[in-house]
Amino acid sequence: MRAGAFNPPRDAPDFALPGSDGSQITLARYRGKIVLMTFGFTYCAAVCPTTLSTLSQARKALGAQADAVQVIFVTVDPDRDTIPQMRNYLAVFGPGFVGAAGTPDALAAVCAKYGVTASKQGTGADYAMAHTSSIFLIDRAGRLRGMMPFGHDAADFVNDIQLLLRE
Template sequence: MTVRPRSGRAGLAATLLLVLVIAGTAIALFARAPVRPYGMRAGAFDPPRAAPELDLRGSDGSKVTLTRYRGKVVLLTFGFTNCAAVCPTTLATLAQARAALGVDAKSVQVIFVTVDPERDDTARMREYLGAFDPSFIGATGSPEALANVRRAYGVTATREGAGADYAMRHTSSIFMIDGAGKLRALMPFGHDAADFVHDIPFLAGR
């Protein structure tokens, strides 16, 4: 169908009516359009999903489970104490973020799951993590238990080299879990403390 332009006032009125109809339709479409659920700097899971549970030994001498930390934001990271650069950088960043949060830091728990149970016992992790933040909890277990946790989170860990000085290549992102135990976001390695400070209130419901 061809629409022919009208002349004079009738044509102007018809044109204005058409503009208003188009504008109203656009507004209605934008109102229904999906929006990003969180204004986060980490990559958000949409929808959030239940975080796989942990059942490991803690560097504080107790069992490490996510249920234990209900009501807190959990920052879950994987690594090993002989790591040369990535793990110390991650832990230092998380320690800076907790320090910047002030009194709100008490609502955040960092859990460091080892990918190197052969060398990382609870005592070693307690000493290592204490140098960054005494509140950080290390988690270890049998190779099978740790492999199950990695599988549940899609984490990879590969041994590189031989002898006592071998290294571990592993996933370096930080899993961000809210107080209800929902996996809400994934922060890639390399983000600074300010990005965690920005995102943690979203997970805490503030």
């Protein structure tokens, strides 16, 4: 794998958060699919849209195999990232993307389970969020298999997804 591998794989911590598709988002719901999970916010100027664009390119490169891949974008900015905001934002990246929102406490608990940090930078309405920018790769059995740092290209994701799909 091109991602940093979890060796041995371990169960991905599950959670239940309101989803941008109108349902509860849980990892159990996506058993049988490869899940690419990342944390960010819709007002992000560079890292988040770059990451999501890369994941969109990877899904396109997978062709029919893309149906076996689900992208989950967990917000780190519950004050601004409403369900409608996330739905509209993620629609740009194509099918197979769902956002997870929630209360500050619920989101902090999910971040803690994954070792994700996030902090507000600046004041006023134009603040930014500094946050962990890795992408977690979760296999069809719901196990953490890899963590890809920001900056990898779509080919790296395609490689790792195809490895997991062959299992």
